Amino acid sequence: MPATDLDLLIDAAHRAAEVATRHIGGPLDIREKPGGQGPVTAADLAVNEVLADTLLSARPAYGWLSEESAHDPTRTLAPSTFIVDPIDGTRSFIDGDDIWAHSLAVCDGNEITAAVVYLPLVDKLYTASKGHGAYLNGAPIAPSARTGLEGAHVLATKPNMAPKFWPNGVPNVRRSHRPSLAYRMCLVAEGRFDAMFTFRETWEWDIAAGALVVQEAGANVTDGKGAALRFNSEAAKADGVWAGVK
Missing domain, CATH: 3.30.540.10 (Fructose-1,6-Bisphosphatase, subunit A, domain 1)
Structure with missing residues (x-):
């Protein structure tokens, strides 16, 4: 065992x-x-x-x-x-x-x-x-050193860049996409992207593993509104997810 x-x-x-x-x-x-x-x-x-x-x-x-x-x-x-x-x-x-x-x-x-x-x-x-700590194939990983979102390279779907989500104005970012939420989080953890986010309700199984990888790599991880993620809830959902720069 x-x-x-x-x-x-x-x-x-x-x-x-x-x-x-x-x-x-x-x-x-x-x-x-x-x-x-x-x-x-x-x-x-x-x-x-x-x-x-x-x-x-x-x-x-x-x-x-x-x-x-x-x-x-x-x-x-x-x-x-x-x-x-x-x-x-x-x-x-x-x-x-x-x-x-x-x-x-x-x-x-x-x-x-x-x-x-x-x-x-x-x-x-x-x-x-x-x-x-967090590791990729046994080697330690760390996030990018970027501290602001302006000019960042982010992983997000196009609907998440809608003005309704950005009351202070949509930031100037370079946007890419990957099909797996868990993988998006890990790419932020290893510093290949500065941040990932989704503001939609998110099932816990999509983000639970990625959240710890991000956290242990040394990056910020919250729900879509900036609150701490809490898992194994009755609803099994989070109010979105944000990983990377604040």
Whole structure:
């Protein structure tokens, strides 16, 4: 049995990658989730199954929150909870692109204490544990030194640059996009971009792992209004997310 939660998450991420990559080029049985929540594939469900088996068999007392599992209200009573997105970037996976990730985290109370974001097709393994820094493929990472948003290179969708979100005026930034929220956060953590943000409600499984990677790398991370992120809530949602420069 892995000695630490982080070791367990790393092992689980590699097992998830083995399952996901076996589905590439095969039938995906793509379905749309109700309520406009996007597509789900046979790969998402298979990865979810192997993650649940790997993680919960090792830590049976932990709660479980996953995009591809029914919500369990008793998870908030558990000593710790796994928060996972089996495939973050399902549309990218469906399109045959390589930017999708397994996003895995452990939450103690309301705080993330261990996190892994793994992009198997581009060989990027981001890891973090509370108080011990953030790493990419075993090497420590750090954010950019930029202290202001003006002139920054940011990761955000075009709707997030609408004037209604910027009462003091839309900042002059260079905008890019990546399909995985977790990966966007990790790119900020390693200093390749100065900030990422979304002002829409965000599911916890999309940002839990990335939030700790950002925090442990030394960057700022909050919800979309600047408040501290708190995880394993009953609603399992955050009011947006902001990572990087203030």
